[in-house]
Amino acid sequence: MKKHKLASFSILSILVLFQVLFFTGSLNDFTDVVSLEIQKTAHVLWEKSYPRAYKDAASSIVKDPNGGYIISGFTNSSGKGNYDILILKIAANGSYLWNKTYGAEEEDIGYEIINCRLGGFALASTFTNTSVAVTNSDFLITKLSPTAHVLWNHSYSGPNQDDISSWVGDEGFSIAECSNDDLIAAGVTRGPFNDNDIWLMRLLPTGRRLWQQTYHKKDIDRCFSPHSVLQCQDGGFAVVGYTYNITDSNQVWLIKVDSNGNELWNRTFGDTIGFQRPAALVECNDGGFGILATTKSFGAGDSDIWLIRTNAFGQQLWNKTFGGPEFDGATYLQEMLDGGFAVLGSTHNFGAEQGDAWLLRIDSNGDLLWNFTFGDMFGNSGAAFIFEGDNTFTIAGSTNAEGEPFSDIWALKVRINISTITTTPSSPTETSSAFTIVFVVPFIIVMGTLRRTKLSSKKVRK
Structure with missing residues (x-):
């Protein structure tokens, strides 16, 4: 290490x-x-925040084929409920264009949004279902038009939710498009012993479920973040989450399945004493995987960014940590053309005391090439980015410019000059x-x- x-x-x-x-x-x-x-210098091409009444946060960002960007997240500024799903459209220069909210009376959280080849977007969310005897949560998938009008939305319950008295709900976090335009979605569902299992579903482009599978290893198994599931080059799927027993701590858990969701192999990373939580998964050009996580077990600080590189069978090739003595957390990962990685996270070590977004460039051996922090004195965090080429990144995140408990969605475009x-x-x-x-x-x-x-x-x- x-x-x-x-x-x-x-x-x-x-x-x-x-x-x-x-x-x-x-x-x-x-x-x-x-x-x-x-x-190496960073030039901020533009930077914007999008204030609303109370608290808004970004989860993911995609480039709109019609121009500009779409940011997904959640808000409690709309007045509809505790939290509502938020979709924000901004122009190519960061100017605000429009926003839409979706939700009911309780907590509804928007996580990952993706472009669909057939047009529009697909969104993975967690939806609070108040129509049953016991209020519970479901995995909500929404298909949106290019202007974010709802074409369809379906809520899904896991295979062990026949007992409506269960206090354990279902949650949805990640979604990806398959090579044939199907959707693969990952979340967490109640297990047979009222615990948590990682949950995969494959859907037709219309939202009809083709199959679902759950994966159990220890007392608690969870897929807990956007950018956690993908279709592999061989047509199967990979999903990353974490697993732990009540008597120990989280380990990162990588699962490889075939095109029908049948498990082929699984690997765990990290010890059972500290704390590890994955943030993003990518398949590399050689068929291996890059896993981005936050760890409290390794490194020098309260928590650090942790990057794991594996071969195509999930066997670890190397792992590296990045951070200082205070909190550093991971959020987003992308493999670059040279086999290295661009990493986004947040840091309380190298920027403002309240935290800054932290962009790092790593080579194919896990060594740091450059890093920059972005933000102001009030505190900022990065959620995801789009790599635009020419060392240019468009980043979506959140800012606390008005102080807690307020926050706004925040976006910026930066170019790294070397x-x-x-x-x-x-x-x-x-x-x-x-x-x-x-x-x-x-x-x-x-x-x-x-x-x-x-x-x-x-x-x-x-």
Whole structure:
């Protein structure tokens, strides 16, 4: 387990680059110094918050094919109930366009929203069902038009909910589209012993359920976050959650199933003493998996961001933690074209005392390439991002600009600028031979000798 210390990482990165050199000629009589400096800065292209009456929070974001972005989340600003599902549309420059809320009298929470190839969006939510003898929750899936009008919505109860007196409800968190336009959805349902099991459902594009399966390992098994389920390259599915017994603590639990939901294998990660909670799952280009989690078992702090890389059979290849002595939490993960990862979370170590959104870039070995925090003095958190290319990210999250218990949905677009090199020309004497230093950085050739310089992480504020 390797704990990254941000204060020293940049120096280590430079030293690695210095090892990949090719020399020709002689080094005699060089009097000038070549200065190598790689600078990383974050430029905020736009930043907006969307105030409403009370408390709003973002869960996920997608790019709207018609332009702009759609953010899903929840609100208690609408006056309909405790919490309602919230859909917010913003323009490409972050300007507010419209919002819609859905819900009844009790608590309804919107989690993951996805684009559908057939048009519109699909949304996974947890819905409080007041139409039964005992108020309980169900998994709600809603199909929305491109303008967020409800085309259909269905609430689903798990296979062990025949006893309506059960105090354990069903909850929905994650949804993904299959290669044939079906939907795969993940949540948690009541188990046969009134405990919790991870729950998968496959649906037709009309919302009709094709099958459902539950998965049990310990006393409590839960899929608890958006971005937790996906269809794999082989046509099966993978879902990540956590599992624990009443006498111990959470372990991350990865389950691989076939196209009918039959379990093929499962793996756990972490110890049973601390606390681990997964935030996101991706399948990598080589068929392996990247798992993003928050851990209290490893690292140096109260909690840290934890990134796990596995092969196609769920066997761990490496894992790394990122954070400081205070709270750091994970929310979103994406594999990048070079096999590394972009990670989003929140930190109380490297930004404002009340917390900032934290964006990190990790290489294919789990080593930190760069990181930046974003926010103001009041506290901010990141929920998810869209990678736009050219080191540009559109981030959705929440801000506490008005102070607790108020919060607003918050979005920003940032570009990470990486400068290459600055040099002082070298002038060999008449008796010396010229030489060339060639770096593995594309298209960079530097003449002269080297001087080590330090990279540093940057804090970005309004």
